[in-house]
Amino acid sequence: xxxxxxxxxxxxxxxxxxxxxxxxxxxxxxxxxxxxxxxxxxxxxxxxxxxxxxxxxxxxxxxxxxxxxxxxxxxx
Amino acid sequence: xxxxxxxxxxxxxxxxxxxxxxxxxxxxxxxxxxxxxxxxxxxxxxxxxxxxxxxxxxxxxxxxxxxxxxxxxxxxxxxxxxxxxxxxxxxxxxxxxxxxxxxxxxxxxxxxxxxxxxxxxxxxxxxxxxxxxxxxxxxxxxxxxxxxxxxxxxxxxxxxxxxxxxxxxxxxxxxxxxxxxxxxxxxxxxxxxxxxxxxxxxxxxxxxxxxxxxxxxxxxxxxxxxxxxxxxxxxxxxxxxxxxxxxxxxxxxxxxxxxxxxxxxxxxxxx
Numbered sequence: 001x002x003x004x005x006x007x008x009x010x011x012x013x014x015x016x017x018x019x020x021x022x023x024x025x026x027x028x029x030x031x032x033x034x035x036x037x038x039x040x041x042x043x044x045x046x047x048x049x050x051x052x053x054x055x056x057x058x059x060x061x062x063x064x065x066x067x068x069x070x071x072x073x074x075x076x
Numbered sequence: 077x078x079x080x081x082x083x084x085x086x087x088x089x090x091x092x093x094x095x096x097x098x099x100x101x102x103x104x105x106x107x108x109x110x111x112x113x114x115x116x117x118x119x120x121x122x123x124x125x126x127x128x129x130x131x132x133x134x135x136x137x138x139x140x141x142x143x144x145x146x147x148x149x150x151x152x153x154x155x156x157x158x159x160x161x162x163x164x165x166x167x168x169x170x171x172x173x174x175x176x177x178x179x180x181x182x183x184x185x186x187x188x189x190x191x192x193x194x195x196x197x198x199x200x201x202x203x204x205x206x207x208x209x210x211x212x213x214x215x216x217x218x219x220x221x222x223x224x225x226x227x228x229x230x231x232x233x234x235x236x237x238x239x240x241x242x243x244x245x246x247x248x249x250x251x252x253x254x255x256x257x258x259x260x261x262x263x264x265x266x267x268x269x270x271x272x273x274x275x276x277x278x279x280x281x282x283x284x285x286x287x288x289x290x291x292x293x294x295x296x297x298x299x300x301x302x303x304x305x306x307x308x309x310x311x312x313x314x315x316x317x318x319x320x321x322x323x324x325x326x327x328x329x330x331x332x333x334x335x336x337x338x339x340x341x342x343x344x345x346x347x
Contacts, residue, residue, distance in 0.1 A: 014331075016140060017324050026143050027097035033147050034093060034160070044148045 004032060004039045012043065013050040078168055079110040085164050092146055093160055100143050107142055108135065110168070111175050124183040128260075133323050137178045142171065149174070189253045189260075214283045217245070220337050225290040227336045231297035231308055232316040235270045236326055237333035242277040255330075259322030263314035267298055270313060 004012075012029045015022035033040040080088075088102035115134050119125045125134075150170045151160050161167075209217070224237050236258070243254045262270060271294065278284055298309030317325040 013144065015144075016137075016327050016331075017320065018136060018139065019328075023100070023143075024097075027099060030092065030098040030143070030147050031096055034098070034151060040148060040152060047144065047148065 003036065004029060004042065009039075009043055009046050013047045078164065080106045082164075085167070089162055092151060100139075100146075103142055103146060104139050107139055107171060107175075110171060111135065111138060114175065115179070118179050122179075122183050124186040125179075128186070130182060130186075133321060134178055134182055136321075136324065137182070138175050141174050141178060145174070185250075185252045185256060189256050218284045221284050221286055222290060223337050223340050224333050225286055225294060227333055229332065229336070231294060231300075232267055232311075232313070233329040233332060234294065234297075235267060235274065236329040238274050239270055239277075240326065240330055242274060242281070245281065246277055251330075255323050255326045258326055259314075259317075263312070263317075263322060265313050266310050267313060268307075268309035271295075271298060271309065 008025065008029060011022075011025050015025065029043065033043050084102060084106055088106055091099040091102050112131075112135060115131045115138075119128075119131045119134070150167055151162075153161055153170075221238065221241070224241075225234060227234060239262070240251075240254045240258060243249050243257065244251070249257065262273075265273075278286060298307065300308050302308055302311065314322065320328065
């Protein structure tokens with residue numbers, strides 16, 4: 001069985017609109033985690049972490065807290 | 077007391093557990109049948125929610141939360157292999173618990189935003205709360221602004237990200253507070269007015285370097301005429317919300333620009 005990727009889990013726990021793309025992802029993820037205990041646990045933990053961070057400032061601080069250092073892109 | 081029939085419930089269970097891929101049509105239908113009138117009553121009784129037409133937003137958030145947690149929160153709540161929870165009484169209780177939590181969080185966010193709005197109104201001039209950021213963080217934030225402003229996206233999306241980020245920086249708002257604040261305060265403003273506000277905030281944060289080229293590009297997008305000849309910048313902000321509504325639209329736009337920034341920035345792991 002192919003497990004869910006990190007991107008799929010991140011996309012699933014963070015979607016906040018009922019668009020076609022998010023529903024398609026939710027359908028796939030839910031079908032899988034109903035059958036895969038490992039991925040179900042990953043989703044459960046990720047959702048909890050996301051919910052705790054949901055009231056944090058968006059965008060900039062999420063990016064800053066990612067644990068990396070940014071390289072400036074060359075201006076064209 | 078349940079608002080759904082046994083047949084509706086069985087169809088929902090089938091859609092969630094056997095259909096490939098899973099489907100949420102009956103889950104959403106049952107949620108709407110069971111909760112819509114309750115949500116409308118909450119919105120009329122809770123002072124934090126009253127008069128803001130939030131019932132649609134709250135119902136959407138409930139539906140999203142039910143979809144996200146139907147497996148981990150109900151069907152496989154006990155997490156025993158091979159055992160799926162099909163108890164309609166437990167389902168009803170779980171569904172209402174989700175709704176109550178969403179209602180509570182929404183009301184709390186509204187109350188916090190009301191307090192923040194009052195604080196902003198009482199403020200004399202704009203004072204940044206982030207003057208104590210170190211130089212490294214300031215440079216990263218400045219880079220994010222430069223990248224965002226140059227994103228190949230429609231101007232209302234770019235202005236949304238810029239304005240929300242500035243509100244967060246200036247007033248220490250949380251994401252949901254900033255979103256609701258923008259819907260309430262700027263819906264009736266034109267995009268030109270939003271751009272003017274962004275420039276005012278930027279003038280108080282001189283360490284955010286938005287190049288002349290980026291600014292000119294945004295102005296060019298604002299001056300571009302839409303169908304009918306009206307300049308894009310003269311269109312009201314709320315006219316871009318469409319059927320989604322303000323909070324969902326702003327959330328979607330901010331996420332799109334964040335994804336763009338993330339894809340443009342290279343990361344080096346710390347040593």
